[in-house]
Amino acid sequence: MDKEKIINNISFVIGVITLILIALFHNHLIISGIAAGIGAVLYGVCIMFNRNSSGYLFFSLGLSLAFALILFDYGVLDKGDSVTFMICLSTFLLMAVTLIFMCLNKKEISKIYSLVVEGEVIDLVKNPNTTKEYYQVIYQYKVGDEVYKVGTPDYINKFIPKLGDKIKIYIDPNDHANTFFEKTKPEKIYNIGLCTFFMIAALIIVITLFI
Numbered sequence: 001m002d003k004e005k006i007i008n009n010i011s012f013v014i015g016v017i018t019l020i021l022i023a024l025f026h027n028h029l030i031i032s033g034i035a036a037g038i039g040a041v042l043y044g045v046c047i048m049f050n051r052n053s054s055g056y057l058f059f060s061l062g063l064s065l066a067f068a069l070i071l072f073d074y075g076v077l078d079k080g081d082s083v084t085f086m087i088c089l090s091t092f093l094l095m096a097v098t099l100i101f102m103c104l105n106k107k108e109i110s111k112i113y114s115l116v117v118e119g120e121v122i123d124l125v126k127n128p129n130t131t132k133e134y135y136q137v138i139y140q141y142k143v144g145d146e147v148y149k150v151g152t153p154d155y156i157n158k159f160i161p162k163l164g165d166k167i168k169i170y171i172d173p174n175d176h177a178n179t180f181f182e183k184t185k186p187e188k189i190y191n192i193g194l195c196t197f198f199m200i201a202a203l204i205i206v207i208t209l210f211i
Helices: 003-024 029-049 054-073 079-112 185-209
Strands: 115-126 135-143 146-151 166-172 175-181
Touching: 003 029, 029 054, 054 079, 079 166, 079 185, 115 146, 135 166, 146 175
Parallel strands: none
Antiparallel strands: 115 135, 115 166, 135 146, 166 175
C-alpha cells in the first residue's frame, strides 16, 4: 500500500471517529464543537501530506474553532467575540500555513525539476470562453539541440508578460517536456504581501478582543 492510500485511510478513520464523537456529545455543544475542531485539524494535516491545499482550510478552521469554544466556555470571550476570534484566527493561520508550505513546496519541486533553462515568450493565447483579458502564455525553450514549446497550465489576467520576455523554466531532467513555472517577482511580492496583510489585520483584531 503506497503512502497516499495510507494517508487516505487514516483521514477516513479520523472523519468517522469525529462524526461518532459529535453524535455522542450532540447535547453538549462545546464538547462536540471541540471534537469537530480537533478532528478537522487532524484531517487537514493528513490531506496536506497528500498535497491537497484544502487541508490548509480544514486545519485553520478546526484549530480556531477549538480555541474559540474553549475561550467561550471559560468565559474569556462572549459569543460574538468568540465568532470574531474564530474568523480572525483561522484567517491568520490559513495565511501562515500557506506561506510555510509555499517555501516547503519550492524546495521539494526544486529537487524534481532540477534542470533550469531560459524560456522566451513567443505567444499569448486569449481565453476564448470569456470576454475578459485572460491569457495563456506560450514559452519556447531549448535543451541541447531540441526546441520545446510549453504553455502555462492556467489562463492568467495579472502580471501578463510581453512577447520576447524571458523567464527561468524548471525542467525534469528525465523528461524535458515536463516543466514547472516559478512565479515571477511581481507575483511573489503580490502573494506574500497579500498573505502578510491579512495576517497582520487578523492579528490586530484578535489582540483588540482581549484589551
